[in-house]
Amino acid sequence: MNPALRIRLLMELRRCGVSDTRVLAAIETVPRDLFVAEPFSDQAWDNAALPIGCGQTISQPLVVGLMTQALEITSRCKVLEVGTGSGYQTAVLCHLCRRVYTLERHRPLLAEAEARLRGLRLTNVVAMHGDGAKGWAAQAPFDRILLTASAAELPQGLLDQLAVGGVLVAPVDLPSGGQQVVRVRRSEAGFATEPLFPVRFVPLVSGLPPADAP
Numbered sequence: 001m002n003p004a005l006r007i008r009l010l011m012e013l014r015r016c017g018v019s020d021t022r023v024l025a026a027i028e029t030v031p032r033d034l035f036v037a038e039p040f041s042d043q044a045w046d047n048a049a050l051p052i053g054c055g056q057t058i059s060q061p062l063v064v065g066l067m068t069q070a071l072e073i074t075s076r077c078k079v080l081e082v083g084t085g086s087g088y089q090t091a092v093l094c095h096l097c098r099r100v101y102t103l104e105r106h107r108p109l110l111a112e113a114e115a116r117l118r119g120l121r122l123t124n125v126v127a128m129h130g131d132g133a134k135g136w137a138a139q140a141p142f143d144r145i146l147l148t149a150s151a152a153e154l155p156q157g158l159l160d161q162l163a164v165g166g167v168l169v170a171p172v173d174l175p176s177g178g179q180q181v182v183r184v185r186r187s188e189a190g191f192a193t194e195p196l197f198p199v200r201f202v203p204l205v206s207g208l209p210p211a212d213a214p
Contacts, residue, residue: 005045009061012047018065022073026095027065032058034116035088054106056202058086059148063199070169070183070196071144073097080139080161082132082204083148087113093146094122101125101139103132105208133206135161142166149204150179162186171201 084104147170
């Protein structure tokens with residue numbers, strides 16, 4: 001991997017609003033080329049989303065940076081990620097928090113992601129095959145929750161699994177047909193939501209694919 005490509009990407013992320021130095025350091029540390037399918041290896045350090053199989057994508061680095069920054073993660077946070085995908089976002093989170101719990105509904109993607117994470121010796125992550133829309137009740141509550149698929153409405157089950165004082169970041173569908181990332185904060189009084197920026201994600205699907213069902 002040409003180090004100049006990594007530097008170019010980091011400079012672009014800074015210009016586009018990723019200012020959290022911990023987030024930038026995590027993105028710099030994680031070798032994105034390991035998470036990209038071979039046909040797209042020459043684009044691994046481009047600021048672009050790329051196909052990974054099962055109709056899914058590895059997110060654009062800018063989106064990863066902005067959404068991770070919006071989570072306001074500390075080193076003591078317990079994080080739930082809905083949608084493991086390639087494992088790239090998971091690896092970034094692992095460098096920032098105490099532990100990541102990640103859910104993926106496609107078994108082939110999960111197996112590949114787990115192998116990559118083991119190869120990078122990231123030990124503060126627990127992955128499970130399951131319906132991300134239901135969250136991971138057995139491990140709740142979570143200090144931070146990140147959705148990597150767009151929801152028409154945020155599942156109440158996920159909101160219930162967010163700790164008081166916690167933050168959830170997710171793309172949601174707009175009535176206009178677009179999508180935007182929102183940040184939800186939970187307090188003793190309830191939930192407060194703020195819009196952040198437009199995005200384009202695959203939809204959040206409840207249930208498991210027929211081939212992956214128990």
